[in-house]
Amino acid sequence: MSRTILQVEDLHTSFYTRAGEVKAVDGVSFHVDEKETFGLVGESACGKTVTGLSLLRLLPEPAGRIVGGKIILNGRNILELSKKEMRAVRGKEISMILQDPMTSLNPVYTVGNQIAESIKLHQGLRDEKVTDEVISALRLLKIPAPESRIRDYPFQMSGGMRQRVVGAIAMSCRPNLLIADEPTTALDATIQAQYIALFQDIQRTTNVGILFITHDFGVVAKMCHRVGVMYAGRIVETATTSKIFKDPRHPYTVALINSVPRLEEKNKRLFSIEGQPPSLLNLPPGCRFAARCDKVMDKCREQQPPEVDIGDGHLVSCWKVK
Numbered sequence: 001m002s003r004t005i006l007q008v009e010d011l012h013t014s015f016y017t018r019a020g021e022v023k024a025v026d027g028v029s030f031h032v033d034e035k036e037t038f039g040l041v042g043e044s045a046c047g048k049t050v051t052g053l054s055l056l057r058l059l060p061e062p063a064g065r066i067v068g069g070k071i072i073l074n075g076r077n078i079l080e081l082s083k084k085e086m087r088a089v090r091g092k093e094i095s096m097i098l099q100d101p102m103t104s105l106n107p108v109y110t111v112g113n114q115i116a117e118s119i120k121l122h123q124g125l126r127d128e129k130v131t132d133e134v135i136s137a138l139r140l141l142k143i144p145a146p147e148s149r150i151r152d153y154p155f156q157m158s159g160g161m162r163q164r165v166v167g168a169i170a171m172s173c174r175p176n177l178l179i180a181d182e183p184t185t186a187l188d189a190t191i192q193a194q195y196i197a198l199f200q201d202i203q204r205t206t207n208v209g210i211l212f213i214t215h216d217f218g219v220v221a222k223m224c225h226r227v228g229v230m231y232a233g234r235i236v237e238t239a240t241t242s243k244i245f246k247d248p249r250h251p252y253t254v255a256l257i258n259s260v261p262r263l264e265e266k267n268k269r270l271f272s273i274e275g276q277p278p279s280l281l282n283l284p285p286g287c288r289f290a291a292r293c294d295k296v297m298d299k300c301r302e303q304q305p306p307e308v309d310i311g312d313g314h315l316v317s318c319w320k321v322k
């Protein structure tokens with residue numbers, strides 16, 4: 001049985017604005033095991049990225065704050081760590097790949113220097129040993145001729161290679177958990193497929209657990225073992241990837257899967273979910289999907305549905321599901 005690396009319990013993260021409290025993450029729970037990829041999927045602004053930033057405790061302060069819950073990483077609640085202790089955790093036990101490599105890489109430093117930074121900080125190595133580790137990180141991400149590429153600047157590399165460098169920085173200290181926030185969105189389809197295959201390979205050799213944040217169900221199908229579907233700050237359905245595709249039970253999951261374009265349905269109009277998610281400043285008392293749901297009942301508008309386990313860890317929050 002695989003070890004659980006990350007256990008998130010009833011996490012609440014809010015932003016305090018002039019207009020009021022924005023409940024960006026409102027009672028989210030999930031876990032990620034060693035060698036497992038857990039996908040967090042949902043529309044823009046549903047709370048996926050804020051969940052990732054909360055795990056790293058990198059919220060824009062003072063507006064953004066974790067107001068409740070537990071984040072248990074490698075057996076300890078990291079919400080109880082001091083800022084100094086947390087700095088030692090980032091990069092070493094948990095790291096993150098962001099969507100756009102051009103904004104995550106510094107244009108005036110060589111890629112070698114940028115990878116070396118976290119190796120020096122977390123492993124306390126110096127000189128040739130740092131260079132050896134940088135080369136090994138570039139090799140892990142299958143960057144050709146790593147001995148010479150460490151002297152390249154980001155602008156000398158293609159978009160796909162730059163995204164691999166971002167991956168090399170994240171993996172340089174061999175973290176237990178990697179948060180990948182839409183890492184393939186800026187890549188074309190061929191490079192995207194290579195990047196996914198590369199991370200599956202890295203996972204086999206390093207045992208890293210991956211939290212994969214995406215809005216793309218196609219990527220989820222290729223990359224994830226289990227999935228949590230997020231809507232308006234909450235996870236509404238969690239299951240293995242095959243169950244989510246074969247037997248989705250929450251009406252929002254069904255609608256999201258129906259929105260994926262299919263090659264065999266060329267002449268059909270694309271399906272879209274009518275309406276907008278509720279404002280996170282002013283959430284409704286009942287089910288958050290009620291205003292857009294074709295199965296809505298009176299009860300849905302009054303009370304929030306509880307999370308129900310319908311078997312084998314398939315969790316659904318919907319009054320229609322028993």
Ligand code: SF4
Pocket residue numbers: 250251252287288289290291293294295296297300305317318319320
């Ligand atoms: S609880 Fe009601 S409104 Fe919400 S998803 Fe289920 S059926 Fe639809």
